[in-house]
Amino acid sequence: MESGKKISVVVPCFNEEESLTTFNQTLIRYLPENYHYEIIYVNDGSQDHTLQVILTLAQSNPAIKYISFSRNFGHQNALKAGYDFATGDCAISLDADLQHPPDVIPELISKWEEGFEIVNTLRNDHQSISFAKKTSSRIFYLIMRKLSDVNIENGMADFRLIDKKVLKQLKLFNENYLFFRGIIPWMGFRQTVIPFTANERFAGTTKYTFRKMLKFATTGVTAFSVKPLRLSIYLGSVIAFLSFLYGLYAAYVHLFTDRAVTGWTSVIFSVLFIGGINLLMLGIIGEYLGKLFIENKRRPNYLISETNIE
Numbered sequence: 001m002e003s004g005k006k007i008s009v010v011v012p013c014f015n016e017e018e019s020l021t022t023f024n025q026t027l028i029r030y031l032p033e034n035y036h037y038e039i040i041y042v043n044d045g046s047q048d049h050t051l052q053v054i055l056t057l058a059q060s061n062p063a064i065k066y067i068s069f070s071r072n073f074g075h076q077n078a079l080k081a082g083y084d085f086a087t088g089d090c091a092i093s094l095d096a097d098l099q100h101p102p103d104v105i106p107e108l109i110s111k112w113e114e115g116f117e118i119v120n121t122l123r124n125d126h127q128s129i130s131f132a133k134k135t136s137s138r139i140f141y142l143i144m145r146k147l148s149d150v151n152i153e154n155g156m157a158d159f160r161l162i163d164k165k166v167l168k169q170l171k172l173f174n175e176n177y178l179f180f181r182g183i184i185p186w187m188g189f190r191q192t193v194i195p196f197t198a199n200e201r202f203a204g205t206t207k208y209t210f211r212k213m214l215k216f217a218t219t220g221v222t223a224f225s226v227k228p229l230r231l232s233i234y235l236g237s238v239i240a241f242l243s244f245l246y247g248l249y250a251a252y253v254h255l256f257t258d259r260a261v262t263g264w265t266s267v268i269f270s271v272l273f274i275g276g277i278n279l280l281m282l283g284i285i286g287e288y289l290g291k292l293f294i295e296n297k298r299r300p301n302y303l304i305s306e307t308n309i310e
């Protein structure tokens with residue numbers, strides 16, 4: 001039965017020429033027949049033939065929309081563009097490499113039909129995901145939970161469904177350092193989570209280099225919490241207290257013994273230690289200051305060079 005409702009699918013693509021055709025076929029196979037759909041491919045400044053592949057797909061199917069960036073603006077900004085232009089009654093985002101299995105989509109939709117406004121997914125780690133990726137992601141989520149007030153579960157993925165009500169609110173988020181995995185749980189609404197098992201990448205290699213991952217992790221923490229700044233207060237107090245004790249000891253040595261010149265090791269040690277902590281704290285403050293500086297410019301999150309959306 002035709003419901004008259006529309007599903008938007010948002011797919012960020014960066015150098016995915018080898019995956020896209022198969023991805024598109026698989027995706028369409030799993031979209032329920034009783035809904036209209038649109039698929040928004042966001043070409044995030046790919047250097048291969050991703051755009052050409054998308055153009056070919058769009059020619060044969062009017063439901064396929066595309067947005068092509070003027071350069072690489074990163075995964076989260078590509079997602080944002082897709083959400084910004086999505087016109088459906090709900091929007092589903094997933095990766096173009098088939099690691100987020102499209103066969104889970106009917107499940108996402110049935111949760112939505114049950115009345116959930118946000119359906120998150122949680123990646124079950126198994127052998128197809130490398131040990132390094134598993135470990136780094138576990139550590140990241142642990143730090144995230146400790147340092148921010150948002151409860152992000154292990155393996156939370158950018159594979160989710162959001163209702164148009166949520167989409168409308170999400171369009172108002174114009175921060176430059178986007179971290180949807182933090183924003184979405186923070187938003188409230190009726191949320192639920194379903195697990196999925198990630199496939200191996202269909203083709204190509206991961207577009208998240210170690211550098212991108214580190215940048216993403218820093219953003220995750222600093223965009224969500226000022227707790228790292230508070231760290232300097234705690235560390236500073238502990239060190240000040242220890243220094244005070246050591247001062248007492250130094251005074252004792254000076255006044256009551258004749259060993260007063262032998263303090264070289266401890267002097268060097270404490271100078272280096274305090275110096276190190278100082279640099280660390282300056283770095284943390286600098287990170288926030290830098291983000292304020294960029295955020296303050298209110299620059300757009302992405303620039304579009306080509307699109308078939310009016």
Ligand code: UDP
Pocket residue numbers: 011012013014015016044072073074075078094095096097099205206207208
């Ligand atoms: N991606 C993007 N811009 C980037 C990096 C990645 O649009 O700068 C896309 C990529 O094409 C894929 C998704 O984001 O659809 C997730 O990237 P990837 O699969 O490389 O990450 P991984 O699954 O290894 O974490």
Ligand code: MG
Pocket residue numbers: 095097099201206
């Ligand atoms: Mg992937």
